[in-house]
Amino acid sequence: MTQxxxxxxxxxxxxxxxxxxxxxFVFPVVWMxxxxxxxxxxxxxNPPKILSPFSTEGYSAFFGSNPWPPILNSLTASxxxxxxxxxxxxxxxxxxxxxxVKKWSDVLFFFLSTKFMxxxxxxxxxxxxxxxIKFLDNIWLLIILYTSMNLPIAVWMLRSFLSEIPDEMxxxxxxxxxxxxxxLREIIAPVIMPGIASAALICFIFSWNELLFAxxxxxxxxxxxxxxxxxxxxxxxxxxxxxxxxxxxxxLPVLAAGFAAQDKLVQGLSMGAVR
Amino acid sequence: xxxxxxxxxxxxxxGVDPDKSTSLAKAGAWARRAPLLPALIxxxxxxxxxxxxxxxxxxxxxxxxxxxxxxxxxLDNFKTVLTDVNAREAIIVxxxxxxxxxxxSLVLGLAIALxxxxxxxxxxxxxxxxxxxxxxxxVAAALLWKHALYNAQYGLFNGVLKFLFGDSAPQPDWxxxxxxxxxxxxxxxxxxxxxxxxxxxxxxSRPMDVVEAARIDGAxxxxxxxxxxxxxxxxxxxxxxxxxxxxxxxxxxxxFTITSGGLGTANLPYYIYQTFYSAHDxxxxxxxxxxxxxxxxxxxxxxxxxxLSLFREETR
Numbered sequence: 001m002t003q004x005x006x007x008x009x010x011x012x013x014x015x016x017x018x019x020x021x022x023x024x025f026v027f028p029v030v031w032m033x034x035x036x037x038x039x040x041x042x043x044x045x046n047p048p049k050i051l052s053p054f055s056t057e058g059y060s061a062f063f064g065s066n067p068w069p070p071i072l073n074s075l076t077a078s079x080x081x082x083x084x085x086x087x088x089x090x091x092x093x094x095x096x097x098x099x100x101v102k103k104w105s106d107v108l109f110f111f112l113s114t115k116f117m118x119x120x121x122x123x124x125x126x127x128x129x130x131x132x133i134k135f136l137d138n139i140w141l142l143i144i145l146y147t148s149m150n151l152p153i154a155v156w157m158l159r160s161f162l163s164e165i166p167d168e169m170x171x172x173x174x175x176x177x178x179x180x181x182x183x184l185r186e187i188i189a190p191v192i193m194p195g196i197a198s199a200a201l202i203c204f205i206f207s208w209n210e211l212l213f214a215x216x217x218x219x220x221x222x223x224x225x226x227x228x229x230x231x232x233x234x235x236x237x238x239x240x241x242x243x244x245x246x247x248x249x250x251x252l253p254v255l256a257a258g259f260a261a262q263d264k265l266v267q268g269l270s271m272g273a274v275r
Numbered sequence: 276x277x278x279x280x281x282x283x284x285x286x287x288x289x290g291v292d293p294d295k296s297t298s299l300a301k302a303g304a305w306a307r308r309a310p311l312l313p314a315l316i317x318x319x320x321x322x323x324x325x326x327x328x329x330x331x332x333x334x335x336x337x338x339x340x341x342x343x344x345x346x347x348x349x350l351d352n353f354k355t356v357l358t359d360v361n362a363r364e365a366i367i368v369x370x371x372x373x374x375x376x377x378x379x380s381l382v383l384g385l386a387i388a389l390x391x392x393x394x395x396x397x398x399x400x401x402x403x404x405x406x407x408x409x410x411x412x413x414v415a416a417a418l419l420w421k422h423a424l425y426n427a428q429y430g431l432f433n434g435v436l437k438f439l440f441g442d443s444a445p446q447p448d449w450x451x452x453x454x455x456x457x458x459x460x461x462x463x464x465x466x467x468x469x470x471x472x473x474x475x476x477x478x479x480s481r482p483m484d485v486v487e488a489a490r491i492d493g494a495x496x497x498x499x500x501x502x503x504x505x506x507x508x509x510x511x512x513x514x515x516x517x518x519x520x521x522x523x524x525x526x527x528x529x530x531f532t533i534t535s536g537g538l539g540t541a542n543l544p545y546y547i548y549q550t551f552y553s554a555h556d557x558x559x560x561x562x563x564x565x566x567x568x569x570x571x572x573x574x575x576x577x578x579x580x581x582x583l584s585l586f587r588e589e590t591r
Contacts (some may be wrong), residue, residue, distance in 0.1 A: 021387055031423060047438035098328055120544045121329050122546060124328075128557075215372075216548070243423075244423060254410050266472050269473050270514070
């Protein structure tokens with residue numbers, strides 16, 4: 001076989017491998033969605049009946065269990081804490097990158113080090129304090145905690161994006177007599193926008209997904225969607241189609257956001273930190 | 276450049292007299308610090324104060340069932356934790372789980388990133404499929420694995436076995452037979468896409484002209500991989516490993532949902548959760564928390580040394 005032919009064949013093989021692995025990884029999710037559209041009896045068969053009739057039994061059972069309050073709580077906690085994170089992280093990132101404060105790397109390290117502290121180690125005092133001031137089962141408590149949970153990551157990401165602005169551009173703006181506002185609007189904003197978007201996306205995902213804080217610190221009023229999901233199984237026995245429907249619905253906002261902003265996610269995860 | 280020297284540069288430019296310039300420099304330093312303060316103060320209040328409280332409680336006898344028995348306990352709680360079989364097992368489980376999941380997802384993620392780095396038809400669709408597990412809410416993912424895939428009666432795995440080999444097919448009870456592996460497997464599934472995304476970003480930032488030049492010079496694919504690709508990816512590998520480790524050390528969702536910490540899968544976060552939430556033993560839970568933090572700091576210091584290259588790289 002010729003060199004080119006060999007190369008072509010190995011190329012086809014590698015492409016095939018890429019496809020097979022991707023399909024394998026997505027398959028459990030496809031299976032979850034597939035199962036969610038079966039009746040309970042068809043969902044729990046062995047071996048699986050792949051072509052059983054379409055049914056929305058699982059979904060009507062899930063929506064019948066009044067999932068809206070927890071979903072709204074999750075939405076509130078995730079969106080508001082993400083806004084808080086951005087409001088706190090943007091100025092901080094600015095102070096750490098453009099004209100940085102002294103010992104900026106120590107400060108950055110401090111922010112990052114808070115992520116190393118397992119949250120369980122701070123959970124008990126938070127619980128006791130919240131209990132004392134009657135702040136348990138309050139969505140604002142979660143908002144504050146989620147803000148602190150995501151702030152270090154956001155500061156780190158935004159700082160790296162800001163650091164990408166070349167000094168020359170800032171100096172040129174200064175020479176041109178551009179004030180702070182104009183510099184911010186015309187030079188910094190365009191560079192930082194993708195950074196803000198990806199930081200926001202990641203904060204949203206992590207807040208939406210959080211279980212431990214929500215489980216310990218909320219009750220009936222401030223319960224979030226993940227907590228609702230865990231209670232959903234134990235309190236009602238097991239209904240497979242219903243569990244799959246519930247899992248899919250609760251994952252939908254993150255799936256939608258993640259798919260829509262895939263490139264931002266990639267940029268954000270690599271954090272612009274390594275170039 | 277430090278704040279001082281740049282402040283000096285500003286005063287030189289504006290040409291004000293020296294007395295004024297020191298106060299200006301001071302004002303400048305504060306102007307620089309000001310934007311940082313809200314975030315810094317917030318983080319200290321919300322994360323550091325509770326931790327100080329955890330340290331205090333860890334030296335106390337404090338069980339919510341016996342509220343009147345609160346007293347100073349010295350190092351008793353630490354002794355309890357370190358001699359408790361469950362706590363020791365939780366430490367081992369945490370290490371196994373973290374190291375196992377991070378390593379396997381890293382290697383898998385690297386392999387998949389290399390596959391997806393090639394140009395082929397529908398590459399962006401394949402990437403979208405690949406990242407889906409990362410976008411599923413962890414609790415939902417754990418429920419999916421536990422009930423729809425692992426379940427011994429009607430889970431997909433046993434279903435496929437029966438489909439392939441008929442009624443006499445083996446029907447293992449995946450979770451009871453291999454609880455820790457079952458938890459690990461589901462976590463690897465969730466975290467491989469995360470690793471893959473970071474590594475793919477790394478691969479795509481590779482200077483291709485240099486790789487081409489090496490290829491023309493007769494370097495083999497393996498040589499290019501070990502001598503050029505891997506060194507370029509080093510930072511990305513470290514970053515993804517570090518971030519993955521931070522999250523997996525603290526994993527609660529999978530352990531809580533799949534096994535409820537039973538069958539020898541309770542990791543430290545679950546152990547602490549249980550000690551505090553079910554047993555209401557605040558002192559012991561806090562001591563365990565302090566031990567976890569000390570352990571994490573030791574590991575993190577080593578890990579961060581390697582990642583510190585990220586910090587040193589740029590100085591403005």
